[in-house]
Amino acid sequence: MKEIADRIFYIEGQNRGRYPDCHSLFVNDDVSVIIDPAGREDVMKQIAAGPGADVILNTHYHEDHRIYNYLFNDATLLVHELDARGYGHIDEFMSGFSVVNSPALKELWRSFLLETCKYRPYDLSGTFTDGFEIDLGHTTLRAVHTPGHSAGHCCFFFPREGIAYLGDIDLTLFGPWYASNNSDIDAFLQSIERLRQLRPRAVITSHGDGLITERVDERLKRYAEIIHQRDEAIMEFVTQPHTLEEVMTLEIVYRKNQKTPDAFFYWDDRLMIEMHLARLLKAGRLQTRGDAYIPAGQ
Known part of the structure; x- marks a missing residue:
């Protein structure tokens, strides 16, 4: 873990956060928060053993952002209301992706979800909407609804520190991914523009570079251009x-x-x-x- 601001820790995933790994964020404050616990099983187990997490925040429902949710069973699990359906039975989860049109691939993917991504249904503690804030004690975290990748995709912004966790607005050279049934290209572009208006000084992406502290606006603009x-x-x-x-x-x-x-x-x-x-x-x-x-x- 790398402390990037007071009490805010960046957790670099394996293989540069390449799917199904991802980069995560941990806030060790009076209220502790783990965001997208899906990369670095060893680090997740260390956090779960102590200090633990009071709250799990998932940027969205996709499998590569929730692999280790189960390590924090006593935590409050929250996601945007538009992605809540993605936490039920595996068949309901899979129905949101077009790969199910291939019977052979559907079964391969089911096995991958269960074995590699440790898929399991979750009972959400609650949902949130745009602008939801948590006072963690010494810092504050705000949900910024950024649909496009999924309908309920959110980024998490720390206004005092100027840091934003971008989730799957990942600023990779591959470009934006919108291949689930609730993806939307126009919404994706609007979300990128909204992030530009926030003017974060540093961002963390779920995949690729992870922690980005230079030319953030340029990277966002270039990502939209793809x-x-x-x-x-x-x-x-x-x-x-x-x-x-x-x-x-x-x-x-x-x-x-x-x-x-x-x-x-x-x-x-x-x-x-x-x-x-x-x-x-x-x-x-x-x-x-x-x-x-x-x-x-x-």
Whole structure:
């Protein structure tokens, strides 16, 4: 653990927080809080053994952000109200992802969730909404609703210290991920802009670099730009009619060798491309001709 401000500790996940690991945050105050306890099992067990955590905050319901929730059984477990359904039976959780359209992959993923991600249902202690604050004693933590990655995705901001835990607004070169059924591209862009308005001096992402203290606004702006670049790559491709499957041959999200129909990433890629096409249709930049997409007015 690395103390990055008085009583606020950054916990670097393994492999730079690469899925299914993630970087976490621990606040050892009068009220102690663990945020997204999913990386570094050894550190999580040390914290659970003492000093412990009074509150668990999950940025959202995805499996790689709650792996070690169970180590803090006596803690108050809170999540944004729009993601609360993701804490029930594993079948209900899985229904939010398009990979379930493949029976074979569905069973592989179920095994992965149970064995690697230690999936289990949780009885939430409660839910919160945008602006929820906790006075921890010497510091204050505020929930900032930042939907897009999921409907209830939240960041956690420490206004006194100017530190924000960004969750899966992870500022990686891969770019924003919006491949669950309650993801939303436009909401994602609005959330990034909202974070820019906060002007944090330092941020912690769940994956990738983790602790970022330099050029934070530039990184946020560049991250949002990746979405627009994906839009433009599609527009450049569909000067002639192309179907969804043909648009998927582009490598604007995943590489071709990652998204054969028997691969998990095929379904993520498909849903994300579908969302871009729907966004471009809504903006009046594309139209359909049969099952193909063409520029509007063509």
